[in-house]
Amino acid sequence: MDHFEELKKICVGRTTNAPAELCCYAADGSQIKGKPDYVLFPHTTEEVSQILAYANIHLIPVTARGAGTGMAGGAVPVQGGILLDLSQMNRILSIDIDNIQVTVEAGLIADKLNEALKPYGFFFPPDPGSAATCTIGGQIANNASGMRCVKYGTTKNYVLNLEVVLADGTVIETGRNCLKSSAGYDLSRLYVGSEGTLGIITKAVLKIAPIPQARKLVMVSFPSPESAGLSVSRVFAAGVIPSACEILDKTSVSVLTKLDPNIIFPRDGDVVLFEVDGSKNAVDESAEMLAKACEEMSSSILITDDPAKMKEIWDARRMVGAAVSKLDPTKTRVYAGEDLGVPIRKLPEAISKVYEITNEVGITPMIYGHVGDGTVHVGLFIDVLDENDWKKLHIAADKLHLAAIELGGTVSSEHGIGAARGMYLEKQCGPAFEVMKAIKKALDPNGILNPGKLGL
Numbered sequence: 001m002d003h004f005e006e007l008k009k010i011c012v013g014r015t016t017n018a019p020a021e022l023c024c025y026a027a028d029g030s031q032i033k034g035k036p037d038y039v040l041f042p043h044t045t046e047e048v049s050q051i052l053a054y055a056n057i058h059l060i061p062v063t064a065r066g067a068g069t070g071m072a073g074g075a076v077p078v079q080g081g082i083l084l085d086l087s088q089m090n091r092i093l094s095i096d097i098d099n100i101q102v103t104v105e106a107g108l109i110a111d112k113l114n115e116a117l118k119p120y121g122f123f124f125p126p127d128p129g130s131a132a133t134c135t136i137g138g139q140i141a142n143n144a145s146g147m148r149c150v151k152y153g154t155t156k157n158y159v160l161n162l163e164v165v166l167a168d169g170t171v172i173e174t175g176r177n178c179l180k181s182s183a184g185y186d187l188s189r190l191y192v193g194s195e196g197t198l199g200i201i202t203k204a205v206l207k208i209a210p211i212p213q214a215r216k217l218v219m220v221s222f223p224s225p226e227s228a229g230l231s232v233s234r235v236f237a238a239g240v241i242p243s244a245c246e247i248l249d250k251t252s253v254s255v256l257t258k259l260d261p262n263i264i265f266p267r268d269g270d271v272v273l274f275e276v277d278g279s280k281n282a283v284d285e286s287a288e289m290l291a292k293a294c295e296e297m298s299s300s301i302l303i304t305d306d307p308a309k310m311k312e313i314w315d316a317r318r319m320v321g322a323a324v325s326k327l328d329p330t331k332t333r334v335y336a337g338e339d340l341g342v343p344i345r346k347l348p349e350a351i352s353k354v355y356e357i358t359n360e361v362g363i364t365p366m367i368y369g370h371v372g373d374g375t376v377h378v379g380l381f382i383d384v385l386d387e388n389d390w391k392k393l394h395i396a397a398d399k400l401h402l403a404a405i406e407l408g409g410t411v412s413s414e415h416g417i418g419a420a421r422g423m424y425l426e427k428q429c430g431p432a433f434e435v436m437k438a439i440k441k442a443l444d445p446n447g448i449l450n451p452g453k454l455g456l
């Protein structure tokens, strides 16, 4: 049977198997590669359901993709088959302020939701670095959460209910459109971070929050990255929970200053960007308390509520991962982002460990990320033409992941496991990995959903 001919009958005029187009779907933001056999662009849940029912009978792998901004190969079809591009299912179905919730299709771009909510005075707090391009479905499937988790929580805290298409095409809702429910297993949470391995998310009901009245940024420079890491628990102990808290070590700052020599960043240290939000008075008070908590350990402190300055600083922070390759158009050097997460008190130890490991292996690291929730992104610089450098990269990445587990942390704070980190999930989970395997078997007995991911 010609599967492509059959699938074309479901998504009429919205399919491709042209080799040049398939190549566009063979990668994401990671080093993982894998080409699909055909790409389908569904417009409705019913179409997704029919595609899955067909694939399940004929044992065809199905990989869902939003915008392909993932950093672990989650949306890369490593075993070929169907690539389900959900980017055309991108409508906002309702904005329900009375119930502080919205209903959206999975292919909606995250920032578009915030644009639509702004006139109502509301926003969707989870804020991945790729919010300008990533889709809500991909964000949920990865629990990608970004900058504001320290105060607002991660994406999973905002998911009230999901519409999911199961492997055999059955359509379910994972919860109710309520702020609270203790009726049975929390299936919504099961699907957050499941990376398309248990079903395809087609719609989401999400909690939203009022836009805070005021915001203030406190940019603190520290003499060492470890003291920068320690500042987080000092700030918490002072009774301040910032709305964002981001580290940029000296290398990250130098990447940004090379890109824009006039940028407002201190040149002499490892920087932590703290932001506080709330009512005007609360923000003034929190910024002061925060600066006081850091004073003794810091080299310099800048406090600003100038919207232009704050935008410049936050735009620069968002750029830091991508800036590395922008700086080197010859592309002879790349960086491989890692995504470690540790308990806050272990931050200084984790940061020291990163330098110890990379120094031992002989590779230059760059540390940045959401230290307020324990996330330590590590960029590793290598020369892509040098085979020895690739070996070093793998040795360093291996040691870094194991170190995170040893520190009681996680091998992926927000980028997901995908095909890049499958080998570490079992080590991290211990016997709980068997529970994950049993869930996968129960929900996808034929193994068609995103095979080759999560190490399952």
Ligand code: MLT
Pocket: 128, 129, 130, 146, 317, 318, 320, 321, 322, 337, 369, 370, 377
């Ligand atoms: C970030 O925090 O910027 C992203 O999660 C990672 C990146 O794009 O480097």
Ligand code: ZN
Pocket: 129, 146, 369, 370, 377, 414
């Ligand atoms: Zn991040």
